[in-house]
Amino acid sequence: MTATASETLTGRQLFARIWKYSLRRVLFPICVLAPFAYFFPRLAIFYALCGAYDACRNRPVNAETLRRYFIGNGWGTWMLSPINILLDLLSLPYMNKGVYRLADLPPAYQDEVTRVIRAANDADLVRQLEERSKQNQRTMFFFRWYGANTNTSPNVPAFHQPWKYVQTIGVSIFNRRISTSKHFGYLRASLRVLYNLNDMKDDSAYIVVGDTTSYWRDNKLFIFDDTLLHLSANDTEQPRYCLFVDIVRPTLFPHLMAGVLTVVRYLTQSFKFIYYKNWKIID
Structure with missing residues (x-):
């Protein structure tokens, strides 16, 4: 969780922000997700299905939500999505209302x-x-x-x-x-x-x-x-x-x-x- 406040970014802060976004949006998919899918295709499909279910619980389901979930600050939640789905099943008959x-x-x-x-x-x-x-x-x-x-x-x-x-x-x-x-x-x-x-x-x-x-x-x-x-x-x-x-x-x-x-x-x-x-x- 990051805090936001009205401020002008310095050169170093701007560089850090650009690097952070490049890491999440470019390097993470290329250097982590793509090799993982190549070497472990079945596990990758399993995680893709769990993540799709988990991400689509959010409203609205749009490009920003999916980006944040899969390659933004939601990737940790994605990694835990199989456990969370199991917890959903263990919670029945109490439905998750959000x-x-x-x-x-x-x-x-x-x-x-x-x-x-x-x-x-x-x-x-x-x-x-x-x-x-x-x-x-x-x-x-x-x-x-x-x-x-x-x-x-x-x-x-x-x-x-x-x-x-x-x-x-x-x-x-x-x-x-x-x-x-x-x-x-x-x-x-x-x-x-x-x-x-x-x-x-x-x-x-x-x-x-x-x-x-x-x-x-x-x-x-x-x-x-x-x-x-x-x-x-x-x-x-x-x-x-x-x-x-x-x-x-x-x-x-x-x-x-x-x-x-x-x-x-x-x-x-x-x-x-x-x-x-x-x-x-x-x-």
């Missing part, structure tokens, strides 16, 4: 989401985090990471209670006029729950997932499958504080799905700074 309302979740899930939001509001997190985040474009505080509590200041004991479905609890803070580029999440073992903690004054703070745009001024709660192409924007003159929660995806096999997320925790515990390389991480 974008969810709270009422779409099973009652036990609704209860945990409501409780974690209540705990965040009771902790007055905006006031507590304001001073520590105001110097950064984007800041992320983690209180829980894929099922494991973290010792974060401020301490919110309610975040550390036993949860059955809540896996990750954090607060995402965008400073004034900061946005992400369009990007894909990687794994569909969880759903992303966002709840805006402060009141936004206009419609310049929003999230876009496919063809759905949700404005934080109107709807503070937004739940979605983050492997879909999405972006978050705060084009206002005030910071945006958003509760950031991952929950186990609804399934008849919640322990199995939670087990997948436990593996993710062990694989990513020391590398959060890579995935969130454009954030100031505090945990």
